[in-house]
Amino acid sequence: MKGVILLNGEPYSGDIDTENKFVVCCDGALRWAEGKGVRIDLITGDFDSLGYVPEGAVKFPAEKDQTDGEIALDLLAGKGADEIEIYGGAGRREDHFFGNVGLLIKAKRLGINAVFITDHTEFYIVDGMAELVGKKGKTVSLVPLTEKLHINNSEGLKYGMKDLVITLGESRGLSNIVTEDKAFFEISEGKGLLFIVRRL
Numbered sequence: 001m002k003g004v005i006l007l008n009g010e011p012y013s014g015d016i017d018t019e020n021k022f023v024v025c026c027d028g029a030l031r032w033a034e035g036k037g038v039r040i041d042l043i044t045g046d047f048d049s050l051g052y053v054p055e056g057a058v059k060f061p062a063e064k065d066q067t068d069g070e071i072a073l074d075l076l077a078g079k080g081a082d083e084i085e086i087y088g089g090a091g092r093r094e095d096h097f098f099g100n101v102g103l104l105i106k107a108k109r110l111g112i113n114a115v116f117i118t119d120h121t122e123f124y125i126v127d128g129m130a131e132l133v134g135k136k137g138k139t140v141s142l143v144p145l146t147e148k149l150h151i152n153n154s155e156g157l158k159y160g161m162k163d164l165v166i167t168l169g170e171s172r173g174l175s176n177i178v179t180e181d182k183a184f185f186e187i188s189e190g191k192g193l194l195f196i197v198r199r200l
Contacts, residue, residue, distance in 0.1 A: 003076035003084045006033050006040070007069050007100060008049050010091025013119050021085075024075055026068035029088050030054065044071060067096070073103050077110050084114040091118075104193075105145070123195040130194055132156065132183040139197040142166070142173035146190035149173075156183025166192075 002021040008028035018039045025033050027045030043057040045068035053059050060071060069089065076084055084107060089100035107114035108125045115124040125145065132140065144166050154161040158177035166172050173192070
């Protein structure tokens with residue numbers, strides 16, 4: 001099952017494909033989602049941002065231990081989602097953005113492949129073999145999430161990565177270029193965030 005989470009950060013201006021996906025809209029994201037005509041299956045949150053509780057919404061108390069986004073992730077996990085796209089999670093508040101990135105980590109722990117999509121970038125957690133298909137010409141960056149990220153090999157990139165170790169805090173994986181229709185990173189140790197620049 002595929003799911004979509006809509007968050008109350010910077011509105012996403014592109015098209016959102018909701019076909020055969022369960023769409024959870026969090027609180028104030030309803031404003032931009034309705035404005036775009038996005039189909040929504042469930043509205044949830046504490047509604048401190050929206051200011052009212054929409055009919056049929058699932059309301060949670062404002063004083064809680066989870067963000068609306070984490071609640072949405074748990075709801076989708078409970079429905080059996082194995083792929084989730086997250087929109088509207090960037091901008092406005094950096095603390096919330098950083099917390100929203102944590103949704104990718106929790107999703108991975110739950111066995112869910114999640115991708116964070118903004119107007120400018122899409123990014124997701126990679127380990128093992130990370131393939132890039134149809135991304136020729138795109139700028140990509142690989143940032144360690146763990147203390148050490150060991151890349152055994154890569155192909156189809158301007159700056160090759162062979163037996164390369166990037167430690168947490170280093171920026172050696174930033175701003176590479178995909179040069180082939182099929183490219184990959186082969187990671188033998190650790191996890192990283194792979195960023196694909198959609199628009200500069």
